[in-house]
Amino acid sequence: MNKKEIKALPEILWQDEVVKKACSGTYKLDIGLLVATNKRVIFISKTLFSLKVEDFAYDKITSIEYSTGMIFGDIVIYAAGNKAEIEDIVKHDAKDMAEFIRAFISNNSENEFDLTKEIEKLAKLKEQGVINDDEFAQMKAKLIAKM
Structure with a gap:
């Protein structure tokens, strides 16, 4: 599960970027990996012929919400006027990832260098x-x- 995306991570991550949390999900009908790092949130989808990467800078995320059902959950990220819906995440992973991102944003905005x-x-x-x-x-x- 998500082996292709995990193998692609080293070429996607920036220097000094560290993975903090990851989970599987679907975004824009692409199955992939949602990754929270110390710098940004990234959705990665890799097939035999393509690699799709979309990232969300923490300072551009204005809100994050999650919902859970019996088995799966969803995360919605609001960033820079856009709405990204990541679906089909294992129930407990959806909550954990959303809470991690929310806490990371909160902690960093309090310590932001001005x-x-x-x-x-x-x-x-x-x-x-x-x-x-x-x-x-x-x-x-x-x-x-x-x-």
Whole structure:
């Protein structure tokens, strides 16, 4: 089950991207693998003649919902004005995956790096005389390099 998609993962994953959770499902009539990584959510479908990959950046996901039946469940991902419905997921996997994605988004949005706010904090320290012009410039350069 999903061996073709799992074999294709190394060529799809970005550098430093780590798989956190995965489950089987159907998206746009293609059977494949739904993968949550530390960077994004990816749906992969591989056949003998084609490879289809669709990804959803965590910062573009506005909402996620799931539903379960007796055996199978569905996940709906709302991202950048689009609605992606992944169906036919094993019941407990649908809930686990949706809750994982929801928690990951929540945790990362709370810790999101805001360059403007950080530079404003530095400017305030400079105004208060806590740091000088050179220190301000060095710290600002380090913040920009983080981006």
